[in-house]
Amino acid sequence: MIISFRSYAFFSLIWFMMISHAYSKDDQKTYIIYMGGHPKGIDPTSLPSLHTAMAQKILGSNFKSEAILHSYKKSFNGFVMKLTEEEAERMAEMEDVVSVFPNKKNLLHTTRSWDFIGFPQQVKRTNIESDIIVGVLDSGIWPESQSFSDKGFGLPPNKWKGSCHNFTCDRKIIGAKYYNVEGSYDKDDIRSARDSNGHGSHVSSTIAGNVVESASLFGYASGSGRARGGLPSARIAVYKICWSSTGCSDADILAAFDDAIHDGVDFISISVGASDPFPFGYFEDAINIGSFHAMKRGILTSNSANNMGPDFSSMTNYSPWLLSVAAATIDRKFLTKVQLGNGITLEGVSINTFDLKNKMFPLIYGGDAPNTAAGYNRSLSRYCYKNSLNKHLVKGKIVLCESILLPTVIELLSGAVGMIHGAISPKDLPNTYAVPSTFLTLRNFKLVYSYLVSMRNNATATIFKSEEVRDSIAPYVASFSSRGPNPITPNILKPDLAAPGVNILAAWSPISPISEVKSDKRLVHYNIISGTSMACPHATAAAAYIKSFHSNWSPAMIKSALMTTAIPMSATLNPEAEFAYGAGLINPIKAANPGLVYDIDEADYVKFLCQEGIETEKLRILTKDHSSCKKVGKTESVYDLNLPSIALYTNVSSYFTRIFHRTVTNVGSATSTYKVKVMCPSLLEIQVKPDTLLFESKGQKKSFSVIIEGSISVAIASGSLIWDDGTFQVRSPIVVFTQSPVPPFIFL
Ligand SMILES: *[C@@H]1O[C@H](CO)[C@@H](O)[C@H](O)[C@H]1NC(C)=O
Ligand SMILES: *[C@@H]1O[C@H](CO)[C@@H](O)[C@H](O)[C@H]1NC(C)=O
Numbered sequence: 001m002i003i004s005f006r007s008y009a010f011f012s013l014i015w016f017m018m019i020s021h022a023y024s025k026d027d028q029k030t031y032i033i034y035m036g037g038h039p040k041g042i043d044p045t046s047l048p049s050l051h052t053a054m055a056q057k058i059l060g061s062n063f064k065s066e067a068i069l070h071s072y073k074k075s076f077n078g079f080v081m082k083l084t085e086e087e088a089e090r091m092a093e094m095e096d097v098v099s100v101f102p103n104k105k106n107l108l109h110t111t112r113s114w115d116f117i118g119f120p121q122q123v124k125r126t127n128i129e130s131d132i133i134v135g136v137l138d139s140g141i142w143p144e145s146q147s148f149s150d151k152g153f154g155l156p157p158n159k160w161k162g163s164c165h166n167f168t169c170d171r172k173i174i175g176a177k178y179y180n181v182e183g184s185y186d187k188d189d190i191r192s193a194r195d196s197n198g199h200g201s202h203v204s205s206t207i208a209g210n211v212v213e214s215a216s217l218f219g220y221a222s223g224s225g226r227a228r229g230g231l232p233s234a235r236i237a238v239y240k241i242c243w244s245s246t247g248c249s250d251a252d253i254l255a256a257f258d259d260a261i262h263d264g265v266d267f268i269s270i271s272v273g274a275s276d277p278f279p280f281g282y283f284e285d286a287i288n289i290g291s292f293h294a295m296k297r298g299i300l301t302s303n304s305a306n307n308m309g310p311d312f313s314s315m316t317n318y319s320p321w322l323l324s325v326a327a328a329t330i331d332r333k334f335l336t337k338v339q340l341g342n343g344i345t346l347e348g349v350s351i352n353t354f355d356l357k358n359k360m361f362p363l364i365y366g367g368d369a370p371n372t373a374a375g376y377n378r379s380l381s382r383y384c385y386k387n388s389l390n391k392h393l394v395k396g397k398i399v400l401c402e403s404i405l406l407p408t409v410i411e412l413l414s415g416a417v418g419m420i421h422g423a424i425s426p427k428d429l430p431n432t433y434a435v436p437s438t439f440l441t442l443r444n445f446k447l448v449y450s451y452l453v454s455m456r457n458n459a460t461a462t463i464f465k466s467e468e469v470r471d472s473i474a475p476y477v478a479s480f481s482s483r484g485p486n487p488i489t490p491n492i493l494k495p496d497l498a499a500p501g502v503n504i505l506a507a508w509s510p511i512s513p514i515s516e517v518k519s520d521k522r523l524v525h526y527n528i529i530s531g532t533s534m535a536c537p538h539a540t541a542a543a544a545y546i547k548s549f550h551s552n553w554s555p556a557m558i559k560s561a562l563m564t565t566a567i568p569m570s571a572t573l574n575p576e577a578e579f580a581y582g583a584g585l586i587n588p589i590k591a592a593n594p595g596l597v598y599d600i601d602e603a604d605y606v607k608f609l610c611q612e613g614i615e616t617e618k619l620r621i622l623t624k625d626h627s628s629c630k631k632v633g634k635t636e637s638v639y640d641l642n643l644p645s646i647a648l649y650t651n652v653s654s655y656f657t658r659i660f661h662r663t664v665t666n667v668g669s670a671t672s673t674y675k676v677k678v679m680c681p682s683l684l685e686i687q688v689k690p691d692t693l694l695f696e697s698k699g700q701k702k703s704f705s706v707i708i709e710g711s712i713s714v715a716i717a718s719g720s721l722i723w724d725d726g727t728f729q730v731r732s733p734i735v736v737f738t739q740s741p742v743p744p745f746i747f748l
């Protein structure tokens with residue numbers, strides 16, 4: 001499973017059942033042994049024998065060569081093997097090991113959206129666009145989709161070293177590999193980069209899909225008449241890491257990073273993340289590790305924030321070298337009305353393409369139809385859990401279910417005509433189901449329930465086809481989008497920014513039904529789905545657009561350009577403010593010309609890691625040089641990491657003074673004078689020294705400090721700092737907060 005909302009929702013319902021499965025200490029599990037950067041002077045092809053030697057040391061005479069499932073050797077060092085917990089602990093003690101962590105399963109987390117954010121098809125473009133290669137780590141791709149036709153494309157850029165395994169590449173899709181380190185496939189899995197799910201094709205076409213006229217989902221989302229990626233001439237390299245049986249495992253993700261970095265991609269887009277918001281260290285997670293090594297080679301990784309919002313600290317992808325993307329709405333939304341036998345009509349959300357032709361059907365409450373034969377009682381069947389409903393009782397009826405339901409569950413409402421469901425939950429979550437369905441607010445849900453009870457066994461209802469309407473208050477961050485603060489380093493703002501992620505039309509796999517339910521016969525080439533998964537590729541494309549003008553910019557410069565030019569969003573619509581939207585909504589055209597940028601290099605991140613408590617010994621393995629935390633000094637580097645944002649966690653009503661140091665690089669006019677403008681929240685004082693920056697040349701750097709003083713009693717106080725030279729406005733969000741992140745986590 002991948003992060004579109006549906007997969008996540010499925011998981012959230014059953015995850016507690018899954019984790020309750022306890023492991024005994026002697027059970028072997030798959031672990032990743034992470035050993036940092038490449039050892040200098042060692043031939044990478046000799047690493048597997050080093051890994052074998054280490055495994056032999058731990059397992060002794062029990063060692064068999066097939067115990068090592070995979071060796072990482074192209075872009076960093078490490079391997080995958082099955083170990084007991086005790087063996088894993090011993091492995092972690094070995095020399096040259098940074099971390100040992102279980103191979104966790106991650107989840108998968110156009111078009112109108114580009115026009116909505118002011119990025120029209122006729123935007124100014126460079127020839128370099130066709131030299132940009134975006135590595136997409138996802139469920140694969142449907143190569144025959146019109147979105148991926150290579151008509152008119154030249155040869156791939158010379159630097160490309162990638163290849164295609166069991167897949168015919170062309171000039172648009174120039175790389176296609178698949179990874180399944182544990183070798184667990186099920187019958188729906190295709191052993192190539194071909195996409196049997198749809199998610200990967202959707203993401204790839206949002207980034208780099210060709211312009212396809214008259215794409216729509218059964219006429220929905222046909223507003224602009226076409227689907228298009230942000231960078232139609234860019235190349236796509238596909239790395240399939242998600243499988244229907246196993247989800248997207250850390251071991252496979254790392255294997256893909258290992259190759260993608262070596263193959264020569266310019267960007268990595270990964271709409272995947274951990275399945276529960278329990279925080280892990282920066283080097284105990286495949287995406288954090290992989291993106292660290294990508295950053296070292298000048299590759300920016302764009303990653304979905306996750307779909308576990310709106311709770312605070314619900315993000316899973318939060319390392320400072322990642323671009324963490326929240327999902328914003330666009331001005332398109334789908335309403336699906338229900339009408340009850342008493343004439344009342346209520347409005348819900350879903351994407352319902354079925355037409356019941358206004359016919360009324362009997363309405364039954366899930367709690368009144370338990371599948372007792374299978375051991376279910378009414379307190380379970382009210383949620384319409386898998387198998388929990390009695391087929392005979394729901395046949396020919398519309399079922400009223402509590403809580404969010406998933407397409408896969410709906411399939412098992414066998415015989416039911418449709419479903420009405422609701423919970424204390426968002427109104428901005430449109431889903432597609434295998435039967436006519438709509439999702440109501442709790443208030444409306446209760447109205448239907450009281451009507452049903454009042455009618456005894458004689459309640460009726462119908463569900464209408466969805467209406468596509470304009471959402472005049474967009475953009476705002478969808479409630480499902482995961483929120484900050486960063487659970488392990490609260491003084492680093494996360495997410496970084498927001499991009500369109502709701503009701504996105506893009507390419508689909510025509511063998512995957514639109515609801516992803518097998519019995520659903522609706523097969524299409526373009527589908528509308530939502531999730532931070534859909535926001536991430538918008539940000540990837542915007543980042544790649546910047547690179548098409550500035551080929552030598554570092555990942556941090558590109559990220560800075562996106563953040564400082566983002567359109568500020570509204571704390572009235574999203575009370576979690578910066579923790580919902582970061583710097584705001586991406587604005588790619590402006591981002592290509594930001595004036596000033598905040599750059600960060602590997603040495604700066606090393607300082608940051610020292611501040612976070614990494615031991616010198618581990619640091620050396622990671623960087624493969626003589627770095628030492630003593631040498632870099634434990635100054636206030638968390639506050640001084642040169643990010644284009646400022647976050648400060650403080651206690652309620654306690655007075656503080658905190659200095660942040662920043663350096664900007666001039667990428668605008670050669671000579672310019674920038675003056676500072678500060679938007680300061682009440683009760684705080686913010687000083688910027690100096691308050692004017694004079695530049696005499698391009699590339700010139702200037703440093704300044706920001707002193708924030710005062711005390712706050714609210715959860716979040718938002719402000720901003722803007723450098724303005726009359727042409728460029730370079731904006732950084734400032735957020736001071738008392739909202740406690742989840743308890744601190746011990747690094748490594
Ligand atoms: C190659 O891919 C096809 C489908 O695209 C699949 O059916 C076949 O099993 C794959 N072959 C191997 C050797 O994995
Ligand atoms: C319903 O079944 C669940 C699980 O078997 C059980 O825990 C619960 O007590 C039952 N509830 C009732 C009202 O019987």
Ligand SMILES: *[C@@H]1O[C@H](CO)[C@@H](O)[C@H](O)[C@H]1NC(C)=O
Pocket residue numbers: 341458
């Ligand atoms: C059920 O409703 C129908 C029409 O809505 C009505 O004709 C019938 O009398 C009702 N039956 C009962 C038992 O209320």
Ligand SMILES: *[C@@H]1O[C@H](CO)[C@@H](O)[C@H](O)[C@H]1NC(C)=O
Pocket residue numbers: 649650651
């Ligand atoms: C908040 O107060 C606690 C207890 O006095 C203290 O340990 C902690 O360091 C303070 N945190 C901050 C961010 O000032």
